[in-house]
Amino acid sequence: MKHRPTIRDVARKAGLSLSTVSLVINNRGHVSPGTRESVQKVVRELSYHPTRSARGLASKTSGNIGFILSEEHFSQAEPFYTRIFLGTEFEAREHNYYILLTTVGNQFDPEVYVPRFLLERNVDGIIIAGKVNEKLISHIDSLGLPIVLVDFEIKRAHHSAVLIDNWRGATLAVEHLLALGHKKIAFVGGDIRHPSITDRYEAYHNTLHMAGVFLEESYEVTDEEETSVEGGTSAAERLFASGAKPTAIFAANDAMAIGCIRHLKSRGLRIPEDVAIVGFDDIEISSHIEPHITTIRVLKEEMGKIAVQRVVDSINAKTKIVVTTHVPVELIVRESTVALAHVED
Amino acid sequence: MKHRPTIRDVARKAGLSLSTVSLVINNRGHVSPGTRESVQKVVRELSYHPTRSARGLASKTSGNIGFILSEEHFSQAEPFYTRIFLGTEFEAREHNYYILLTTVGNQFDPEVYVPRFLLERNVDGIIIAGKVNEKLISHIDSLGLPIVLVDFEIKRAHHSAVLIDNWRGATLAVEHLLALGHKKIAFVGGDIRHPSITDRYEAYHNTLHMAGVFLEESYEVTDEEETSVEGGTSAAERLFASGAKPTAIFAANDAMAIGCIRHLKSRGLRIPEDVAIVGFDDIEISSHIEPHITTIRVLKEEMGKIAVQRVVDSINAKTKIVVTTHVPVELIVRESTVALAHVED
């Protein structure tokens, strides 16, 4: 293991100064083509590569992007945010960044705990996926780091965000059910403070009203703790216990849809004949479960990619512009929905 | 955004030298308890935190662990290796490391492409998941970096490895089928050069022989290109085309098992009544698909965790010890296997 060449070695061998070599390597400044060439030649000959730490120390950049996820989302290894994360990994490489992942609890107190990469000045920008404590966001903001939110937004503060077109997705879902003749369409949701869930719920409501359908409150379950499979099971149970007789259910996400299916099956109800179900997210399992779930496809990897592009843009930009991107959604019709057999109004 | 305190500020305020402060921070050397205390007090008061780049430059460490995955595994976002990766992320945080992910193609030529974190001296150790080009491994080895292989091993070279107990897993699977009365147990696999697949195949073979069951070659499909769902479909097709009449199939992994199920269904065969199926890996979908698949559970997150522990041990160790860990497996009986109805020998 002999000594790795340093920029010094390159400069010496090329008969130039350190700064000129640095300029060439970083593709900056006005260097004459000839000089550039000869530096590149020496770089190749010595197979020189700059050391990240040294660059970092001198330039106060790390070459890393921090990815922050709530503990719950991570420990559940939830397929939704995992996909977004993998999307960022993919795109980061294109921009010569690495992603540093960390999780945070619901509480945030800078006195108690701050993500290590923030303390160590080890990231140049931050991507936050899903709902996190707003104090954390403003803390990062005060550090002067570019922030991009994914599947989350804050009304008051202005931050770049990559969002799902939840309104359109939910509208598509409900219109699909309406078109199949359903009227008694229940909504099943939870974690209603999450902007995505709120939007889905409101669009559901709005679409029904626009179609002249007005249902009792018992057709809406919005207060589940978690938008998980268990939450879905529990919500479906309460739905029927409340006396509602839906012919279709729009679930806030696929996990809850799966929970609903589980409960309905246990009740002896057939899907979609007795109750049709539409989910949201199009997580992988949805196309494997029985019946395959009709859902709204969300381009999760794509969201991660866009987030990286935004944060890289912000890092390179001098002025901080806020960009909000709504990623399109698509209705995927599978087996869990079918036309209403007989109108039973 | 005022100036962040440096180690200099701490030293000054504590009335000590830089080196003493450094020793305290790194919990090294013989520092008197009193001195230690007072440094820690000042550190707290200034809320000082060392900068990663500066440490890196001075100490030639990065605080990162590289995770290398083959492109195929990553782009398929294969749930198996993704889980292992998430396991490493989890454990890395415990040890104050970050994981840097990269993918590599099947070919490796150091002249053409070397993972960037290697060139930039941006990792202190490497975890390699799944099969990769051996030249890459020896290249990393020549860099003097600790290596831990996960779900892969090289007979010749000695490297620490975290392996699945494939032999035991496959034995459990086949014994389960034998116990249910099956004798015509087919094997469906691919990518047979992968040590894990080889082991599973050999254990299958061995278990049958030990039980006095000898089948024609047509009961074995080992030459599929990929151990994917598609590979499974294709393998099942060829299995039946070859004239084999299995009452049970042991698939090299769950993905292939799913492919088999798909093909058998399309043939009008019922599972498990007509053909029983056992998979391997216990990926998430396996418990959602119809029928829920009987499989061998592999602790994927656990494998990632152990890999991080090993690599961290290696980083801290002066002498390089090679440790091979076989992670235990477990038979998970679900719906895809059932006792053979009538013996049809």
Place this chain on the structure above:
DNA sequence: GTGAAAGCGCTAACAT
């Protein structure tokens, strides 16, 4: 047990 001094390898003004 503590301090002084010398870098680690690079970038970034500022000159020229």
Place this chain on the structure above:
DNA sequence: ATGTTAGCGCTTTCAC
């Protein structure tokens, strides 16, 4: 367009 000069903030001998 290229060179000179300072560091960036930390660790690490080596004295004392």
